[in-house]
Amino acid sequence: MYVGNGQARTVIRDYEFYFPKSKKIKKKSGQIIAETKQERIKFDVLLTSYEMINLDTASLKPIQWECMIVDEGHRLKNKDSKLFLALKQYSCKHRVLLTGTPLQNNLDELFMLMHFLDDGKFGSLEEFREEFKDINQEEQISRLHKMLHPHLLRRIKKDILTRRGGAQISLINVVMELRKLCCHPYMLEGVEPDIRDAMKLTDN
Numbered sequence: 001m002y003v004g005n006g007q008a009r010t011v012i013r014d015y016e017f018y019f020p021k022s023k024k025i026k027k028k029s030g031q032i033i034a035e036t037k038q039e040r041i042k043f044d045v046l047l048t049s050y051e052m053i054n055l056d057t058a059s060l061k062p063i064q065w066e067c068m069i070v071d072e073g074h075r076l077k078n079k080d081s082k083l084f085l086a087l088k089q090y091s092c093k094h095r096v097l098l099t100g101t102p103l104q105n106n107l108d109e110l111f112m113l114m115h116f117l118d119d120g121k122f123g124s125l126e127e128f129r130e131e132f133k134d135i136n137q138e139e140q141i142s143r144l145h146k147m148l149h150p151h152l153l154r155r156i157k158k159d160i161l162t163r164r165g166g167a168q169i170s171l172i173n174v175v176m177e178l179r180k181l182c183c184h185p186y187m188l189e190g191v192e193p194d195i196r197d198a199m200k201l202t203d204n
Helices: 006-015 050-055 082-088 107-117 125-131 138-151 157-161 171-183 198-203
Strands: 065-070 092-097
Touching: 050 082, 082 107, 092 107, 107 125, 107 138
Parallel strands: 065 092
Antiparallel strands: none
16 A cells, blocks of 8 residues: 555655665676666555555656556546646556546547557547547447447446346445434334334333
């Protein structure tokens, strides 16, 4: 976890990012080569926030990343955003965007996300606009879907909300019920005892 105030992050960088420099390695050719900083990286996964990315790009950008996974990926739909510009400078072999927010059929926003993932295939916004200028036509929609297909793994809402056994219980609903219980146990449906004669209870 790469979070915290400036001092805490300095400690993480000093002690948790890299193994200490080892002795120089002698290869068969007789050439002596020291381990690179990249080869001394300690962690397998670094989990951080957008704020840390913007604050510490100078420390994080030099690392050769194997894979970058961006949560709330729809935040990269604007090419002028500070986050987009910062992350685009990072060197990584693979990029993955996670998002649950629809793009509202906006071609420009869709292009920017795809450009972030693969700027070789999606290199020119103008060409993309020209190619799909009549996006309401079924042929163009089909062609766009075919172009996007290798890059998308989509879950449909109905698949998330239901299973073979029926609708899933939302954790939020469970928490709400527990809040009711803390206020008064009888606020939970089915908990209050069945009192058939309220007058008898009053008399006693």
